[in-house]
Amino acid sequence: MFAVHLLAFHFTKLKEDQIKKVDRYLYHMRLSDDVLLDVMARFQAEMVKGLGRDTNPTATVKMLPSFVRSLPDGSEKGDFLAVDLGGSQFRAHQVKVFDDGKQSSQLESKFYPTPKEVIQGNGAEGVLLAWTKHFKVRGVQDTDVVSSLRKALQKHKDIDVDVLALVNDTVGTMMTCGYDDQRCEVGLIIGTGTNACYMEEMRHIDLVEGDEGRMCINTEWGAFGDDGALDDLRTEFDRELDLGSLNPGRQLFEKMISSLYLGELVRLILLKMTKEGLLFNGKVSTALLTKGKIEMKHVSAMEKYKEGLSNTKEILTELNLFPSEEDCIAVQHVCTIVSFRSANLCAAALAAILTRLRENKKLLRMRTTVGIDGGLYKTHPQYAKRLHKVVRRLVPNCDVRFLLSVSGSGKGAAMVTAVAYRLAAQRKRIDAALAPFLLSLETLQEVKNKMRTELEYGLKRETQASASVKMLPTYVCGTPDGTEKGKFLALDLGGTNFRVLLVKIRSGRRRSVQMYNKIFAIPLEIMQGTGEELFDHIVQCIADFLEYMGIKGARLPLGFTFSFPCRQASIDKGTLVGWTKGFKATDCEGEDVVDMLREAIRRRNEFDLDIVAVVNDTVGTMMTCGYEDPNCEIGLIAGTGSNVCYMEDMKNIEIVEGNEGKMCINTEWGGFGDNGCIDNIRTKYDKEVDEGSLNPGKQRYEKMTSGMYLGEIVRQILIDLTKQGLLFRGQISESLRKRGIFETKFLSQIESDRLALLQVRRILQQLGLDSTCEDSIIVKEVCGAVSKRAAQLCGAGLAAIVEKKRENQGVEHLQITVGVDGTLYKLHPHFSRVLRETVKELAPQCDVTFMLSEDGSGKGAALITAVAKRLHNVGQK
Secondary structure (H helix, E strand, O other): OHHHHHHHHHHHHHHHHHHHHHHHHOHHHOOOHHHHHHHHHHHHHHHHHHHOOOOHHHOOOOOEEOOOOOOOOOOOOEEEEEEEEOOOEEEEEEEEEOOOOOOOEEEEEEEEEOOHHHHOOEOOOOOEOOOOOOOOOEOOEOOOHHHHHHHHHHOOOOOOOOOOOOOOHHHHHHHHHHHHOOOEEEEEEEOOOEEEEEEEEHHHOOOOOOOOOEEEEEOOHHHOOOOOOOOOOOOHHHHHHHHOOOOOOOOOOHHHHOHHHHHHHHHHHHHHHHHOOOOHHHOOOHHHHOOOOOOHHHHHHHOOOOOHHHHHHHHHHHOOOOOOHHHHHHHHHHHHHHHHHHHHHHHHHHHHHHHHHHHHOOOOOEEEEEEEEOHHHHHOOOHHHHHHHHHHHHOOOEEEEEEEOOOHHHHHHHHHHHHHHHHHHHHHHHHHHHHHHOOOHHHHHHHHHHHHHHHHHHHOOOOHHHOOOOOEEOOOOOOOOOOOOEEEEEEEEOOOEEEEEEEEEEOHHHOEEEEEEEEEEOOHHHHOOEHHHHHHHHHHHHHHHHHHHOOOOOOOEEEEEEOOOEEEEEOOEEEEOOOOOOOOOEOOOOOEHHHHHHHHHHHHOOOOOEEEEEEOHHHHHHHHHHHHOOOEEEEEEEOOOEEEEEEEEHHHOOOOOOOOOEEEEEOOHHHOOOOOOOHHHOOHHHHHHHHOOOOOOOOOOHHHHOHHHHHHHHHHHHHHHHHOOOOHHHOOOHHHHOOOOOOHHHHHHHOOOOOOHHHHHHHHHHOOOOOOHHHHHHHHHHHHHHHHHHHHHHHHHHHHHHHHHHHHHOOOOEEEEEEEEOHHHHHOOOHHHHHHHHHHHHOOOEEEEEEEOOOOOOHHHHHHHHHHHHHHHHHHO
16 A cells, blocks of 8 residues: 555656646746736737728738628528638538528538648639638739639539628638527637637728628737737747748747647657757657647647546657656646647637727626637647636636537538628618608709798788698798897797796897796696696796796786797787697687787786787797897797798788788798698608607698607607518517607717717617617618608708798899707707708708807797887887
């Protein structure tokens, strides 16, 4: 028993001595975590360099765009042929992908050896940047390999194959694993060669146009260090191996990692140690001097857990080295250090990619999957375990699953093609859904002409009753001239909030407008209750404000901004034509809103007011801007609702007596098309929104152009695309079924150029829509189509009005200012630009300045009241 223990102790001591000896000899190959973190940082810097347009030419890590923009989503189907050239064998695969709900596929493969004379012979034609993995075919580098393959196929008349996708094996690996696990967004090859790819944000890829979505980047990381960035980590053995390779000075990182080189690295180390008398009693065999005699399969066999030492003895004996037990232990440890360094370096570069992915997503912690393939990873007894352990140590905030790829380069190529097929089919259907929103210049010209016709109908006595654009006289007959002064009250009712304002206007040198206001909510039950309840609520708000300001006893002139269609008989008489914007209070339509307000004030019996003017918010907008710019004779609202007013010559307004001077006309253009004149541009989505609204068949133009409805149009399109399986995995969530969930403010946020897709995704998630990156791109595109059409239609309508103004004035060229208000115009990132461009295109003889209004509905109401008072006083004198 004692003898057994003594023998075991002797062997352990012997093993420890040999391991220490090798550790000392190969000290520079043993990399600490600090060194690996440094390598990780260096690789991150190289990635950034490779992605930049200006820095890419000098970058060693080329970060090549693969133009693969989407991962499999499980709906792919069809028969595909894949050919795989990437090592010592050429493979042909037939891949059947089934859309059976189980994400299943069938693979049939045939293998053909690649003869040495082909590997190093002449290429036919074929854009390859550089050969690796011992390939050195002449005449192929810097040529298009797809055209080479197509030309070769044309020589065989019996083959009818279309080459659809050129796929790197690393990308194929990611796509294969992505079919089984949708979290997979990294592909890794550790075999004859080594490489990694991952899904990068388009906004970071300077080499490709566009910044929407993601694209798979083939890093080609084998060349990392070709610029000397890893010289401090490369040993004399690495340098010697490189000098004897087919491509000296290139693919230096790959030469420290891949199975093509690790066996040779072990041979060079053993040769030097033998020459220095540290192994085999200093006796070098011819085999040990021969390049390529130790391969990766030998290294793997020597590192096996139980039979490693006996394998080592057998392999070394075959090399005529006659090893002792000490030699076998030392050689086994040399293999361990070489393969461990490979796993460490690979882990450091992979950790850099995972960190970039996590930072791109702005996550504190990330779950992801790495698809992995390659003989070294699959066949080496310890490699996978070592790699996983080091990666998890270097990136503790990433939960990484490693998924082994099954025929990544074959099935993966088929998957890339299948995804491309799916995306092409999806693109066709998305384009078909959005095609009706793309308005040609001819169509917009037609809309402009129809608007002009409707404007004329609204002004004429005999056609006004049947006109869809009502052209309501406002009895506002002048714009501010700067002499207005005094204190005025203004009321503003036009949406879910109601405002009361005190406005102080000064004239002369110290000309100014001071405003004090308070906002009050209007509950839904009051918006849709009785008229009496609505006006009692308004008077209650006025009473609160007067008390708050300490002016309850003063009888101030009041302007009432009432932003709904009214037919006015005078400046202080306005009959409600019909509710819009979600209001539906009973017993109001056909009634004079000024009388209803006076009645409510009488019922309360606390204060009295001089109601001078009932004002539309559009007119208020024009007046506010007119106070700053006398050239402003048009007011535009592009917000919750949509409307325009302008100063029309009295001689053209047949429904009002008198031919002298001008009067502001409130067009109420939201009703344009209610007579069916623009049905040719209304989509099925517009019809669905109209039918589900509070006023079906009315305000059709407004429902295509205003903030209140754009979000709802988007929601209808999203539902349709989801039903077609083009969005949200074909699942219509409960939140998407809710009318009004997609507010127009979300359009503005989603379309913001500063917003990354990740943030778009977050907005959609807040709305209960579990979206992928691809979903986010489609949603953004839908929002863009809807809002662009709205701006163009608005621009076409406005072009009709500025052209009418030009003709009224009888001038060749008109200079005019449009006062604008409304959240859609102010907050949407593109609406105002598209509107301005459309007006310029459709009314080229008009030089239109757009001026943002400062509180048109409040300040404007006070200014209208002030102008009315001024004109009244002039009339009395």
